[in-house]
Amino acid sequence: MLKQSNNIWLKQYENIKTYENLTQEIARIESKLKKTKDITQINQQKIALQTLKKQREFVEPYAQNPYFQLLETPVLTDIPQITNPILIVSGYSFIKHLDGYKSNMVHNEELLSLLIDTLKQYYDIAQTLFLHHKQNNPLEAKDYNTKVLETKRMIQSLESAQKILKTSNEIYFKNIEDIKNTLNREIKDQFFKMLFIAVAILAVFLFGFSLKIALRKYLEGNRVYTVNKVIDFSNITFVMIILLFAYLENVTYLVAIVGFASAGLAIAMKDLFMSVLGWFVIVFGGSVHVGDRIRVLKDGALYVGDVLDISVLRMTIYEDLTLTTYMQNRRAGRIIFIPNNYIFTTLLANYTHAGLKTIWDGIDFTITFDSNYKKALKLATEIGRKYSKGYTEVTRKRMERLKNRFSVRNMNLETRAFSMLEPNGIRISLWYQANSYAAISLRSTISAEIIEAILKEDDIYIAYPTTKIIPTGSDGAGNKVSYHQASHTGNNEAGNKNQWS
Template identity: 55%
Template sequence: MALILVFFGFNLLQAEHVNNTIKNNDSQIQSLKIQIKQINDKISSNKSIWLKKYTNFAIYNQIIADIEKIKKELKNLKNHKSADNSKINTLNHKLETLERQEELLQEYKTNPFKELIEKPQITNIPNISNPIAIIGGISFIKNLENQKSILKKNQKNLESIIKDLDKKYFLLQELWEFDKSKEILDQIRQNQSKKLELQSAQNILNTTIDIYSKDSDEVVARLKLQIKNQIFKLIYIGLTVIFTIALALALKVFVRRYIHDNERAYTASKIINFFNISIIILILLFAYLENVTYLVAFLGFASAGLAIAMKDLFMSVLGWFVIVLGGSVHVGDRIRVSKDGSVYVGDVLDISMLRITMHEDVTLTTYLENRRAGRIIFIPNNYIFTTMFANYTHGGMKTVWDGVDFTITFDSNYKKALSIASDVATKYSRGYTEITRKQLNKMRDKYSLRNNNIEPKTFSIIESNGIRISVWYQTNAYATLTIRSTISGEIIEKILKEPDIFIAYTTTKLIKDGTDGFGNKTVKTGSIEEEKD
């Protein structure tokens, strides 16, 4: 009985030990899985170009394996007597899809990291032989340093990824001791495959960085030496130029002090300037004119100086292109040009590459300002950039706003005067108003036209000598003065017939015949009729 009890107790102790061991193993397995998950999350969150390249490489290999598998399956199905056509069609469709994907990922077939590990070529190394080339040399050095920085950044990122893969490998090895499953074995193989690919790329990248660093350092050292030489050369040339300028100034002072004839002193000063500029040009030529290339550059600068001296000519040619291509002015348009206080209005006769030829017409401008007309005006095309141009007939417009102003006395019936002016203006502008309305409707496709009220407008404004009546109307752009004359005459005729409207004007009238000087007009105020004194 005692032996049975002892045996039973021993079994209980052994079972308890086994349970504790299993619990400990489960705890370790869970801890290892958590650590592996943390590393996987870290690798996944690392948006590295290396991982993206490797992922595409792995996808390409998987696609190749799937293609081979489908091809074998299709071969077996076709050799089978009772072939399943539906399944064959499905597999063919999958095969076509995978083959298209294979074409897209073809660059990852052999070397997925080619762009990252290939040594950059150092080409087009500048030769710094003048001060202008210094800027290009400094820019080239910065590009080399940036390229080296990118390579080292990729190297550091790759080292970090490989370290994480090493940690993951050791954790998977520990997990394998507890869990001999196929899943863990596949993870170990995948991890090692990725690690081997990245280590191979790392070895090549280290060699690339070493070689590129030596090459770029050599180029940078040579460029820095050239830059240093050019800076010292520029300083020497600058000092020489300053000396020549100082000498020229000293000679000018000498000339002013000892030559009292102003004309001779002026001539001597001009000669000194000429020789000074010539010496400076010769210094620069001998310093930098080492081959034909610099001669061409010198001629280019000379051409630029010529272009500056003849800028008006070149601007006129450019203005011709603007006028022709922009369509702001056409032959036959009526334009208005103002320059230095003079205003010219007329019709465009011709537009050449250098100038606009205009025939000056009799207009309100010639009546009020010039008192001349019929002249041929030549307008340089460069005026389109610097001078006020007004086109009365742009966009097919044939009409413009014009107006007539007159002043009546304060005791006149201004409302009746407004009505008369409006009626007369409407009578003579009715046809032009309709033309304007149609043309504005066409122009809305090109321009933003908000105010489309083109009916005659009348205004009454208080002035110091009476009430000014202003009437505005649409009129022919080519005959504004004629219509203004007609409207003015008819307004005067109608106003003179009205007993309660008096034209206000500055005049002195001596009355000796007993009349009031206004044609004995009477003004009715209410029921009282007063004689105008």
Template identity: 45%
Template sequence: MRALFLLAIFVFALLANETAAQTEPPKLSEGDQKIKIKEIDAKLANNIWAREYANYMLYTKLERELALAKEQANKGTTDLELENQIKRLSAQLDALKDFAKSPFVTLLVPPNIEASPQITNPLALFGGFSYLKSLNQTKESYENLLKEIQIASKTLKEKKELLSDEAQIAELEAQISEFEIASVTANTTFSIFSKKIDESIAEINAKITAQIKHSFVILGSILSVFLIGIVAKFSIHHYMKDNQKFYTINKFINITGFIIIVFILLFAYIENVNYLITILGFASAGLAIAMKDMFMSLLGWSVILAGGSFHVGDRIKVRYENGDLVGDIIDISLLRMTLYEDITLTTYKQNRRSGRIIFIPNNYIFTATIANYTHSGMKTVWDGIDIAITFDSNHKKAVYIVKSIVRHYSKGFTDVAKTQMNKLRDQYSIKNTNVEPRIYTFLEPHAIVVSAWYKTNSYATLALRSNISADIIEAFNKENDIKIAYPRQTLYLGRDKGPLPSDEAWEQNS
């Protein structure tokens, strides 16, 4: 039994030695150690902390050497070689002056965290996301920088295990000690810095979230205004068949919606609304003086919409600088009415131009005379033709012919005018509602004038005037006792003053 016990102890000891031999790293040869040390030195050269610390140690060493050289120079043992050494050391120290302090003093100081930006509108969200990205990058960069300390410390320990020189080992132990102290300090610093970064991230995230919610509320309000406008337009268009009135209402809804949206944006993104109102008050007072015409046009636009005196599609005449402009309203904006000039009696007699787009400021409704040919659904106007006949013509027959022709051509417009006048009497106090053609006879110095007045289409007065005129001329030419008069002069040459010839004699001589 005792022999078996001793044998078991021997086997156990043998196995323990083999296990220890397996766990202990195999010893490297001298050549392999040098290669391993070079690899470690190359790794340390790429480590920012080790590189900065090496420069700091070099600066410290040169500083000691310079102090020693100056001390020898102060003792009176200066020579040319010592002076050159002092100059060389001074130059090297000047080149390495950025490494005069320990790298742990500067590298362990965390970067400053800028104050989070104010996010008061949707565009500021881009700045908020940029700031958030910058914080994360700063935190990650500083964390990676501090991890380099642990890598450097571990690498120095590996190098220490390969060294056999006691002096080098002692120097590395001093470096390792400083790196470990710096690592502890770095962890504490990073913990504080990380909390500040997290607080800033939480703060900016809260601002971004609040602004996104606020923007969705504003967007929802704007969409609501659009939807209400669309529903209102659809409902009005469904029950209102008059396209001209619907155009005006549609324009009013669009402008009202735009104003509401502007106020929503102003009150949503301007912090001190009272301050804005005060500024706008002073600004509007100055603008009201400087831009009087524009404000009067805005007021005119509101009067036009509220009063209903003018609508898109109406034909109007505007007295402008002693001239008349006649056209159809094709648009009514905030500042002006836009007219399309048609061929009318005015363009025929005065302008000799037509087809132009004319812009009439809305403030003209206060300062100029504007005639509406189609107000309140009226589609007809009175038009007149004057026909001059000679004094010896049968004027009664001429009046009868003119009246027959005028009644024939204007009958349809007369019937329409009767219906329209009955509707207009509900709105205005109109005494004379007679719309039948009217024929007048006037005695003028040069002829008898037959003046015919009739109802015609407001948009096509010249066409009916042309047809009636052509038929009257043709009818008069068929009658022997009716002659159209025209301006003429009779000249008598000679000294004898006899009785003036009669018209018949003048006509025979001519």
């Protein structure tokens, strides 16, 4: 029954028996070789002896230390230190491995105890049978006596191993419990640390949210967006600082590394760092806000649009219908991305800076020299004043407010018209206040009104490019024409009304 058992301790002991049997057989053959003189038997015995020695080499380690593999405890290496939340998973995984090691050791100890108990029962039975057959059947008694001695020897060997196993397990289990307690304590500390960090981060965001709500009562719509972006950026910065100081052990080392890295990156990624610096200048300097209408000139390309967003690296503008799109680009509706570093290197104009919502816009038209230019000036001024009166008042009020921030003098904001001499006539230049976001619409309205007013006047003529033909007596190809033909052509041209353009 014992030979059919899968008990690992029994298998280890069988290796000892195998080694002893092989040793005895080798000794018997060597003794026999010394006595025999038959060459054939000598050769056969040598072959058998060589085979037995090779077999003994395989089981020799088990004879020297028969229970080494079962008594050896796993080496506890690579014990993790839970210094951040990510390592919590590895901590639990290592605890699971420790429980597995402990379970295997307990199982081995239980198998050994079970085997010893079974052998003791077997020993008692063999001892009883030996005593029973000792008087009546000496041969049977001899076999049982051999089994009794062999079983006793096996029990002694296993009990010795049991003592060693029990001692090593006690020490090993104590080490496991110490490691588990340390890991559980570190995991618990990390959970509390995460809780405190979460509370701190929540407090930062709640403070930022409260600040946003409070500032909405005192800021205009466009500035609210900019302030919200600054608060969000500050919140993220504070959160990063909290996380760095919470989980970074050597802050001085980090500062040194960041310093050297920043120096190298500042050279290699100059435009990127300049864009970040430009973001600080834009946001904290207040030169551009979300919703402002700006004009950007770069390498001959001109763009006018409304600012949709100001991120750390770039501004996003929407190209609306403006005079620039009408006269130059001939297209609109594009989303244009402008790097923040352009504020240092490129001309950037803001049509709505400091709360101004109006701009000076102008319309030029040319009349002939024989036109009543004074009446034209008066008509243009009246029409411009009619449609821009509201914008003029808005601009005047805003300029009064700007006197507290800038050196603003008493500027003339009324609609004005000027007359200038040009080669083809008298140019009338009308200037008026217009909405920064709808200047092209007002220009169209005023232009149409001026045209209708001029068409009603008999003494004002719009000048435009014309061509005058003078007869020279040649057809332009070197062929002369008759006087009658030239005279006829000249009379026809003279009959037409000449106008200046």
